[in-house]
Amino acid sequence: MNQLTKIETSLKDWETDQEVRWCPGCGDYAILKAVQRTLPQLGADPANTVFVSGIGCSSRFPYYMESYGFHTIHGRAPAFATGIKLANPDLDVWLVTGDGDGLSIGGNHLMHVLRRNVDMQILLFNNEIYGLTKGQYSPTSRENTRSPSTPLGSVDHxxxxxxxxxxxxxxxVGRGIDVSRNLPDILTAAHAHRGAAFIEIFQNCIVYNKDVFDDFARPKGADQQQLWLSHGEPMLFGSEKTGGVKGLRLDPSRFAFEVVDVSDGDWEAAGVVVHDATNRVLAHMLVELPFGPFPMPLGVIYDDPKPTYEAAVHDEKRRASEGKEASFAKLLAKGQTWTVDGTAQDPV
Structure with missing residues (x-):
C-alpha cells in the first residue's frame, strides 16, 4: 500500500447501512469492530481498500465494511484476492475466511497465496465448526466433537x-481471540508486514460450538492460560495474584519447551526464552505447543518479510517490455501467416 494514501477516517466511516446479520453473541461482531477501529488508526482509505471473502458466516464481512468488497465462492477467495492484487498492487487487500472455507475446499488456494507471498492480510476465523450449514464438524474440530455429521464424536485429528x-x-503468522483487546495490535502488525500476513482468530460460535475456547479465552484466569508474545521480550505469563509468574524455557537435552517458575522476577536466571519473531524454528515450536501443559501462544508468532509475488510479477513484466514497442498489429503479423483470397476450392 502506498504510504502517501493515508487519510483521516473514523469508525463510522467504515460502517455500512447494512443490517449485521450474525447470531446474537457471535464472536464475529467483536472481530468486525476490531477491524473497523483499526483501519482509521492505519490511515487506510476506503476507496483504496478491498475485502474479499468466500463462503461461511465470516464471509458476510464485506457487506459490513464501507469499502470495496467481493463475496466470492467456497474456498476460492485467495484466487480472487490474488487477481485483485496483481491487477492493482496499490490496493490494500484483506481476505476473510473461516476454518471450513479456508482449510477444507479452500486449503489448496490458501496454501498457494501463502507460499507465493501475495501482499494481503488474511483473517481466518476459527470456531472449530461449520456454523452457516448448521453445526457439522470442521477441519479444526477437536477429536470427539459431536455434531450432526459426527453424532458419535469426530475421530479426525x-x-x-x-x-x-x-x-x-x-x-x-499471528493468533488472536475475537474479544481480546490485543486483536487490533495484531491487525496493525499484519498490515505493516509486506507480504501475506496470516492471522488465526479464535471465534466463539454461540449456537453450535459455544464456549469451546473457554479453557484459555475466558477472562478469569486468562493470564495463566495465555502467552502473549512480543518480539524481543521474554516469554512470561501469569501473575502473583493468579498462581505466580511463569515462563517458557528450552530444555537443551530434548530441545523442547518446559514451564518454569519466575516468581522471584529473575527470568534470565530461570532461562526464559526471549521471543524472536524472525526465528522460523521457534515459530513452529510455539504453534505446536499442546494447550494444558502449556499456555496458548498468542500475538505475533512469526514476522520475517521477503519480496512479494506481485512485485516480482510486475518487475518481470517491466523487464520483458524494456526497449520494445507495443504494437498489436505487429504481434498479429509475427511469425508464420496465411492470406485467404477467397478463390480456394473445397477438396473433392
Whole structure:
C-alpha cells in the first residue's frame, strides 16, 4: 500500500447501512469492530481498500465494511484476492475466511497465496465448526466433537491453522481471540508486514460450538492460560495474584519447551526464552505447543518479510517490455501467416 494514501477516517466511516446479520453473541461482531477501529488508526482509505471473502458466516464481512468488497465462492477467495492484487498492487487487500472455507475446499488456494507471498492480510476465523450449514464438524474440530455429521464424536485429528500457514511458507503468522483487546495490535502488525500476513482468530460460535475456547479465552484466569508474545521480550505469563509468574524455557537435552517458575522476577536466571519473531524454528515450536501443559501462544508468532509475488510479477513484466514497442498489429503479423483470397476450392 502506498504510504502517501493515508487519510483521516473514523469508525463510522467504515460502517455500512447494512443490517449485521450474525447470531446474537457471535464472536464475529467483536472481530468486525476490531477491524473497523483499526483501519482509521492505519490511515487506510476506503476507496483504496478491498475485502474479499468466500463462503461461511465470516464471509458476510464485506457487506459490513464501507469499502470495496467481493463475496466470492467456497474456498476460492485467495484466487480472487490474488487477481485483485496483481491487477492493482496499490490496493490494500484483506481476505476473510473461516476454518471450513479456508482449510477444507479452500486449503489448496490458501496454501498457494501463502507460499507465493501475495501482499494481503488474511483473517481466518476459527470456531472449530461449520456454523452457516448448521453445526457439522470442521477441519479444526477437536477429536470427539459431536455434531450432526459426527453424532458419535469426530475421530479426525484437527488441522492446526498456524502450523498449516508456516508449512505453506507464510512469512507472517499471528493468533488472536475475537474479544481480546490485543486483536487490533495484531491487525496493525499484519498490515505493516509486506507480504501475506496470516492471522488465526479464535471465534466463539454461540449456537453450535459455544464456549469451546473457554479453557484459555475466558477472562478469569486468562493470564495463566495465555502467552502473549512480543518480539524481543521474554516469554512470561501469569501473575502473583493468579498462581505466580511463569515462563517458557528450552530444555537443551530434548530441545523442547518446559514451564518454569519466575516468581522471584529473575527470568534470565530461570532461562526464559526471549521471543524472536524472525526465528522460523521457534515459530513452529510455539504453534505446536499442546494447550494444558502449556499456555496458548498468542500475538505475533512469526514476522520475517521477503519480496512479494506481485512485485516480482510486475518487475518481470517491466523487464520483458524494456526497449520494445507495443504494437498489436505487429504481434498479429509475427511469425508464420496465411492470406485467404477467397478463390480456394473445397477438396473433392
Amino acid at each position: 484437527p488441522a492446526n491453522p498456524c502450523a498449516f500457514a508456516l508449512g505453506a511458507g507464510a512469512r507472517f
